[in-house]
Amino acid sequence: MADSTQIGGGGPVSIAGAFTTTGTGTHSGTNTFTGALNLDGKVHYAHETKTSGALSLGTTISFLSINSSQSFSLADGTAEGEVKIVICTVGTSTPVGTLTPNATAGAYSTIEFSGASAVGQSVTLVWTGSGWAIVGRGSGAAAATDAVNDLPVIA
Numbered sequence: 001m002a003d004s005t006q007i008g009g010g011g012p013v014s015i016a017g018a019f020t021t022t023g024t025g026t027h028s029g030t031n032t033f034t035g036a037l038n039l040d041g042k043v044h045y046a047h048e049t050k051t052s053g054a055l056s057l058g059t060t061i062s063f064l065s066i067n068s069s070q071s072f073s074l075a076d077g078t079a080e081g082e083v084k085i086v087i088c089t090v091g092t093s094t095p096v097g098t099l100t101p102n103a104t105a106g107a108y109s110t111i112e113f114s115g116a117s118a119v120g121q122s123v124t125l126v127w128t129g130s131g132w133a134i135v136g137r138g139s140g141a142a143a144a145t146d147a148v149n150d151l152p153v154i155a
Helices: none
Strands: 047-050 061-066 069-074 083-091 096-101 111-114 122-127 132-138
Touching: 061 069, 061 096, 083 096, 083 111
Parallel strands: 047 061, 061 083, 069 096
Antiparallel strands: 083 122, 096 111, 122 132
16 A cells, blocks of 8 residues: 655645655645746646537547537636647548537637648747637648748638
8 A cells, every 4th residue: 555645634725945855656636836947848728629518628639530520519618827728630531520619719719720720830828817818729731931821711
């Protein structure tokens, strides 16, 4: 049996000074860090693969698998600064995947992943507290250095 130590009796724990942890662990709940956070190693985000329907707010990344005209939705975020990354990873024939956020920050209402080069199309969104703001979008298409082809359509 592995050794286990509980600190804080289930309440808050404050650590002043340096803190180092090694090995594998799991934590659920909310952590607040003030100051620099240095990560040495890879960061792995929770993700899902969707073929239609509501995207999960419990995952940072949603991979879209689109093989026809499909609809996706995105509920309001739960905290300002929440990030949602959406990437089309499968697109057959002439796919059209339409993502409709419940609330948007900006003059758009849908994001469309479409065309023969839908694979690789992506959008990064940040919840502002009142809507999803588009902070980036990308294309999986090859393009010259002065051109961008096949971005997701913002309408």
